[in-house]
Amino acid sequence: MTIKTTSFSYPYSSATAVAQALGTIDKESQGVVLPIHVATTYIRGVDNSYPTGNVYSRADNPTYKPVEQLLCQLEQGEQALLFSSGMAAATSVFLALQPGDHVIVPHIMYWALRHWLLNFAKDWGLQFSFVDMTQLHLVKQAMQPGKTKLVWLETPGNPLWTISDITEIVALAHQADAWVAVDSTCATPILSQPLALGADIVMHSATKYLNGHSDVIAGALITAADHPYWQRIRSIRAQLGAVPSPYDAAQLLRGMRTLHLRVKAACENALFLAEQLQQHPQIKAVLYPGLPNFAGYEVACKQMSGGFGGMLSIQVVGGEAAAIHVAANTKLWKRATSLGGVESLIEHRASVEGAGTPCPSDLLRLSAGIEDKHELLADLLQALPSR
CATH class of the missing domain: 3.40.640.10 (Type I PLP-dependent aspartate aminotransferase-like (Major domain))
Structure with a gap:
């Protein structure tokens, strides 16, 4: 063709x-x-x-x-x-x-x-x-x-x-x-x-x-x-x-008109969060294309430039109940559907998708906004179980 x-x-x-x-x-x-x-x-x-x-x-x-x-x-x-x-x-x-x-x-x-x-x-x-x-x-x-x-x-x-x-x-x-x-x-x-x-x-x-x-x-x-x-x-x-x-x-x-600035800030925040969260003992996995250990990292490097996006997901130790608990206890992150806005959003995605979803029940979807990255991280850390 x-x-x-x-x-x-x-x-x-x-x-x-x-x-x-x-x-x-x-x-x-x-x-x-x-x-x-x-x-x-x-x-x-x-x-x-x-x-x-x-x-x-x-x-x-x-x-x-x-x-x-x-x-x-x-x-x-x-x-x-x-x-x-x-x-x-x-x-x-x-x-x-x-x-x-x-x-x-x-x-x-x-x-x-x-x-x-x-x-x-x-x-x-x-x-x-x-x-x-x-x-x-x-x-x-x-x-x-x-x-x-x-x-x-x-x-x-x-x-x-x-x-x-x-x-x-x-x-x-x-x-x-x-x-x-x-x-x-x-x-x-x-x-x-x-x-x-x-x-x-x-x-x-x-x-x-x-x-x-x-x-x-x-x-x-x-x-x-x-x-x-x-x-x-x-x-x-x-x-x-x-x-x-x-x-x-x-x-x-x-x-x-602010697309470049917003996307750049979101990418920087998402990468920072992914790097920090993958070290947490209560997080089973961090899914983000910008991590070198992510399955699609090499292809992402080939076809994306300037960043890997503002979206990431985390899988929480303890399954569905633990994931919902984390989302319920964030203060800065907003519990809402959608993505790509200037505000950071968190959601238990399997609950939204319902029966038949291929989404793991322990997964939280995170849309990183343009806020201070250290404050975003601190809010997630305080919401995660301490054990």
Whole structure:
């Protein structure tokens, strides 16, 4: 599968691109912050055309464009689409397939999407193979040439933070004429650019790191090139109305302006916590791609730069009850679902995922925020049993 890619020509670094939102200035007011366009419909020209290209806000809104352009710049993509949530973005990739198509997905992945695949997607006639994506031979065995149409990766994989080799899996998938889509939510475009490694589509739950302030629900897809499959995804977004409000799009752009700083701080905090916690006698294991003894460390070093992410998990000695006790006794860490915000969050993940989860019952998922790392560590240590 050969795809022509197109790079945006913004002449500055990605750090400058996000800080200045590509340097865009409002033409009418000369404001450094762009206006929010709340119109739902747009005037036709006298020739019955749409001179601005905007038809109806279920498909087009000028507030989306700066965010989509910035995402293209960061991911080295050709086109991007904003969605009403990360789930709306992810499920659109699957809904754009045809009944009978076969898809390979990770056995460790974001639970909400895994649940949707198991309980709803099969009704659309899709067939699935859940595979350990860290084992290339298993990915190769799962390929069904002529039938496998999509390989969905999530790396790092939530909540065990498994690392999949994007370049190698892309080679296997493209040899079988299958598309590759990568959920790169936890890596962020600051640490990894899957399109540059050969993937066809990259997905982000923009609710998380891209926005970074726990006050916007949004999702995004970026493609390496325009193609019929991408056009079908675009059509699904418009027909289902899976778009964010103009206000949320503007808030997302605002949040992205500090993306580099937030991701850097979160990475530094997560690495510090992982290094310190792995020495604690009441912690059975620390799962973090930045630890040299982590199974995916070498692959992570190859395809991530600038850090290994702000997410880590710990397995607590004493099992489920002990893990829940630790979460209940933190004071600085907030007991809540989600990740990627400026505040640090902790959660007993198996309780959230419920029956059928592959998540160990003794596991706590930690989203390191940007607070003082020593205070974050001290809070966890006081919550851990002293015995």
